[in-house]
Amino acid sequence: MSSQRMRPPTGHRRGRLAALIALAMVATGAAACGGSDSGSGGDSKTLVVAGWGGSFTAANKEFFYDQFTKDTGIKVTIATPGGGFAAKVAAQRAGNNIEWDLLEAPGGDTSKLVLDGNLEKFPQSLIDTITPLVADGAIRPSASEPYYLDHGGTVNLIGCNTKLVKKCPTKPSEFFDVKNFPGTRGITANNPIFTSLFALEGDGVDPKQFFPVDVNRAMNALKKIKPNVQVWSTSPAQMQQAVVDGEVGIMQAPNTVLVSAKKQVPDLKLFWDGGLLFDEGWCVPKGAKNKTAAFEFVKWYAQHREAQAKFTEKIYSGTGGRDMQKYLSPDVLENLPINKTGVTLVDGKAGAKQQQELGKELREILVG
Amino acid sequence: MLRMRRPTRARGWQSTFSGLTGLGLIAPFLVVAGVFILYPFVELLRTAFGEPDGFGNFSDFFHSPAARRTLWTTCLTSLIVTVIVVSVGAVLAWSLRATKSRLTRMAIALAVFVPLWMGAVMKIYVFTVLFERFGVVNRTLTWLGVIDEPMHLLRTQFAVVAGMVYQMLPYAVLPLYAVYVTIDMNLIQAAESMGASRTRALRDVVAPLALPGLLASTVIVYVICIGYYLTPVLLGGATAPFTASLIADDIFNLFEPAQAAVASVLLLVVAGLVILGGLRLVGKERMRRAIG
Numbered sequence: 001m002s003s004q005r006m007r008p009p010t011g012h013r014r015g016r017l018a019a020l021i022a023l024a025m026v027a028t029g030a031a032a033c034g035g036s037d038s039g040s041g042g043d044s045k046t047l048v049v050a051g052w053g054g055s056f057t058a059a060n061k062e063f064f065y066d067q068f069t070k071d072t073g074i075k076v077t078i079a080t081p082g083g084g085f086a087a088k089v090a091a092q093r094a095g096n097n098i099e100w101d102l103l104e105a106p107g108g109d110t111s112k113l114v115l116d117g118n119l120e121k122f123p124q125s126l127i128d129t130i131t132p133l134v135a136d137g138a139i140r141p142s143a144s145e146p147y148y149l150d151h152g153g154t155v156n157l158i159g160c161n162t163k164l165v166k167k168c169p170t171k172p173s174e175f176f177d178v179k180n181f182p183g184t185r186g187i188t189a190n191n192p193i194f195t196s197l198f199a200l201e202g203d204g205v206d207p208k209q210f211f212p213v214d215v216n217r218a219m220n221a222l223k224k225i226k227p228n229v230q231v232w233s234t235s236p237a238q239m240q241q242a243v244v245d246g247e248v249g250i251m252q253a254p255n256t257v258l259v260s261a262k263k264q265v266p267d268l269k270l271f272w273d274g275g276l277l278f279d280e281g282w283c284v285p286k287g288a289k290n291k292t293a294a295f296e297f298v299k300w301y302a303q304h305r306e307a308q309a310k311f312t313e314k315i316y317s318g319t320g321g322r323d324m325q326k327y328l329s330p331d332v333l334e335n336l337p338i339n340k341t342g343v344t345l346v347d348g349k350a351g352a353k354q355q356q357e358l359g360k361e362l363r364e365i366l367v368g
Numbered sequence: 369m370l371r372m373r374r375p376t377r378a379r380g381w382q383s384t385f386s387g388l389t390g391l392g393l394i395a396p397f398l399v400v401a402g403v404f405i406l407y408p409f410v411e412l413l414r415t416a417f418g419e420p421d422g423f424g425n426f427s428d429f430f431h432s433p434a435a436r437r438t439l440w441t442t443c444l445t446s447l448i449v450t451v452i453v454v455s456v457g458a459v460l461a462w463s464l465r466a467t468k469s470r471l472t473r474m475a476i477a478l479a480v481f482v483p484l485w486m487g488a489v490m491k492i493y494v495f496t497v498l499f500e501r502f503g504v505v506n507r508t509l510t511w512l513g514v515i516d517e518p519m520h521l522l523r524t525q526f527a528v529v530a531g532m533v534y535q536m537l538p539y540a541v542l543p544l545y546a547v548y549v550t551i552d553m554n555l556i557q558a559a560e561s562m563g564a565s566r567t568r569a570l571r572d573v574v575a576p577l578a579l580p581g582l583l584a585s586t587v588i589v590y591v592i593c594i595g596y597y598l599t600p601v602l603l604g605g606a607t608a609p610f611t612a613s614l615i616a617d618d619i620f621n622l623f624e625p626a627q628a629a630v631a632s633v634l635l636l637v638v639a640g641l642v643i644l645g646g647l648r649l650v651g652k653e654r655m656r657r658a659i660g
Contacts, residue, residue: 087623094625184501189606230520232606247501247522361623366606367614368433 027141027261034069036331044109046075047293050088051104053080054236055260055315056280060104062309068300074293081191082235086112089285093118098287102294107279107348108193110148113220114141114354120284122146126295130302138320140281141349152318153345155192155337157275159258163267164249168194171342172274175252176202176221178228182269186231186239186248187222189366192358194276195222198252202273211350215361221367243268255337256315280317312336412636416629429630435614439634442611445525446593446599448533454586456533457540458578462570464541465548480541483534488503492602495531496522499603523605532598539592540585546575546582587646591639611635 049065057080065076081088085105092098093147105113111267113119124241126209127139127146138150158175160168169175175185176199188196196213199221203213231248233239239253243261251258255270262268282301284294301308308319318324325333338342385393416425429435442455464476483491489593497505499521506518521527551574559569597612609617611631 024375081620084621088620090623091619091625094623225609231523234601234606241496245502356622364434364620366431366434367609368437368440 023235045073045293046077047102047290047297048077048100049102049104049297050079050085050100050238051272052254052256053082054240054257056236056254056256056317057104059161059256059311059315062313063307064188064297064301064304067304067307068297071300072296073174074296080235080237082237083109086107086116086118086352087359089113089118090116091183092285093202093287094099098285098289100285101288101290102297103281103283103285104151105148105281105283106154107346108191108351110279110281110283111141111348111352112355113283113285114147115349116326118286119147120291120294122149122298123295126299129299131224133302133305133322134320135322135324136324140279148283149302150320151280151282151301152281152312152320153277153337154317155272155275155340155343156188156198156252157255157256157258157343158271158273159243159251159253159261159269160269160271161243161246161249161265162269163265164246168269168271169250170273171203171273172198172201172252176225178225181250183249184230184247185225185228186242186251186253187225187228187229188236188239188253189232189362190234190236191278192362193346193348193355194278195283195362196358197276197346197351198274199225207344210344211347211354212360213351213354215354215357218323218358219361219365222362226365230256232278256317259316272337272340275340275343277337277343277345278348279345370580410590412629412632415625416633419626420576421626425466425626425630429627429634434594435627435631438609438611438614439631441525441608442635443638444596445528445532445610446590446596449529449536449593450586450590452529453536453540453589454544454582455586457544457589458582460537461541461544461548462574464545465551468555482536484538488535490600491535492599494533495527495534495603499527499530522603523608525604525608527603528600528608528610531603532593532596535599536589536593541583543588544578544581547578547584583646583650587642590642594635594638 049060051060059076061076061078065078068074071075079100085103086109089098089100089103092100097101103109103113110119122139130149131139134149138144139146140148140150147276158169158172160183162168165181167181169177169181172183187195187198193213196215196218197207197210199218200210200214201207203217203221204227205217219322231239231242231251233242233253236254236257240257240261242248243251243253243258244264246265255275258268258270268314284291284296284298288294302321305319305321305324305327308321309324311317312319312324313332314329316332316337318338333339338345411567417423418425421428437626444485460480464473464480467473467476469642496503500506501518501520501522503522506515510518555573555577556566556569559573560566594610595611595612597616597640600608600610601613615628615631618624618631
């Protein structure tokens with residue numbers, strides 16, 4: 001009968017065991033929530049780069065990131081927030097969690113990041129190494145404030161699909177003249193400075209009079225054209241898709257987007273008159289987890305001018321290398337945004353001061 | 369005869385746990401709820417009523433026509449989507465319940481479950497392909513001679529509604545099906561044997577029994593809808609945002625956390641009111657049963 005001998009019930013013991021397991025789980029959970037984040041990065045073997053996305057980031061990957069990984073063993077992860085870098089970094093800093101190590105950011109954002117104190121200063125050893133390799137003034141905004149390295153520039157210019165539009169606007173004032181230049185339009189709206197200055201140009205403001213931005217005038221111009229704008233793109237990739245799919249016939253978009261789209265849309269014509277050039281820069285957000293790897297990348301970039309030349313040939317964006325004319329053909333040099341007539345280099349620092357105000361007003365126009 | 373030893377009191381089985389054991393068992397839930405629900409909620413309220421204007425943050429929100437329009441668009445679009453989804457879902461769920469054909473049942477089940485298995489971006493991309501200027505819909509309508517020029521479908525409120533309806537359908541069909549299976553099909557036959565038409569039998573017999581389920585589904589669908597982000601961004605574009613995209617814009621483009629928190633609180637209030645309204649209409653117990 002031994003097999004039928006009943007053992008005293010152990011419910012209470014099981015209850016205690018369950019309680020112990022539960023407490024252990026709580027302790028583990030608490031440790032995971034409040035413990036150190038040593039496992040979340042900082043090993044300098046990874047590098048998280050935030051960029052525009054679209055053809056610009058694709059070209060960066062092709063000519064820089066992939067080779068950098070091969071050369072150094074540092075794995076590059078790409079994030080594509082599409083714009084608004086300054087506010088996004090500010091939000092990450094406020095949340096005490098910097099997700100990105102390196103930014104491929106435009107002038108307006110880099111200036112705002114410098115203004116807000118949200119960038120890491122380049123170490124002196126890095127400056128000493130790269131100075132002979134980069135163009136004069138490429139370490140920006142100034143020698144005393146070495147916060148970002150020039151990575152060429154992007155021009156927001158007018159494109160027109162001649163297959164869809166009979167009469168193409170060739171400059172901003174014609175772009176805003178919907179009566180004489182009919183057609184579905186697309187405007188880049190991921191940076192309020194880009195959009196506002198383009199509106200001012202469309203309203204006849206001379207680029208020398210851009211700053212301080214006449215907010216009312218810019219917004220009124222946008223309000224007037226709004227019914228004729230089918231796409232207000234919030235990322236370069238979105239505009240590229242709209243151009244390639246024929247969703248818009250007339251568009252204001254970055255040259256990188258239009259040059260890339262032209263391969264699929266041969267009837268696309270580009271008009272540089274009134275183009276707005278914003279410099280792009282490599283910068284490191286303050287508190288980046290892998291800032292050593294980020295600075296390592298900046299050094300690697302400066303040391304690889306052949307790669308910079310190939311990048312330029314691909315998307316005509318330009319780079320910060322010294323004596324790049326030695327590496328580029330005359331044809332490519334002639335077609336660089338900076339060398340195009342009618343293109344204005346925008347003062348990113350002046351724009352950064354009004355970025356917040358312009359962002360709010362632009363939203364009121366788009367949504368209100 | 370087997371003699372049972374009487375368990376000692378200390379080791380005896382008890383149907384209830386001691387206070388300490390109970391506390392230990394509930395502790396993981398308390399920690400999770402505290403860390404992931406209570407703490408963020410308190411932080412949210414603190415931010416919404418904090419810098420820069422305290423209560424004034426709310427008047428700042430309503431002072432902005434863009435914010436007002438976005439909140440209104442969110443509530444209205446969600447309502448339209450909910451009405452469509454629950455109406456279509458009710459019919460689909462009933463068909464699933466009533467059909468005797470395995471093929472029909474499988475077809476409906478696939479139509480309902482496939483959207484659940486697909487990733488959100490994939491589902492939205494399908495609608496981009498359908499609605500773009502030279503997409504499937506415009507090409508078909510042009511080919512049929514219904515339209516001369518391609519219609520503007522993408523980046524419109526219509527596209528947002530269509531995308532949301534497709535994604536939300538399973539959330540209406542599944543709870544409704546769960547309610548329908550509890551309805552005895554013999555009741556319909558009984559009603560018909562008493563002279564009622566099929567429509568009248570459904571209206572007078574099935575509908576009252578299914579009402580709590582219908583209302584519960586309405587509440588679930590609406591509350592999920594008002595939080596939508598990706599679909600309005602990708603199919604509606606910059607001019608047709610939802611409150612969630614306004615919140616993202618406030619945090620990631622304008623860096624105005626207080627305004628983002630205000631918008632979040634308002635969304636919570638709307639969701640809370642809808643849930644309370646649902647509970648009041650259906651009753652707590654029936655609502656709980658309907659949700660399962």
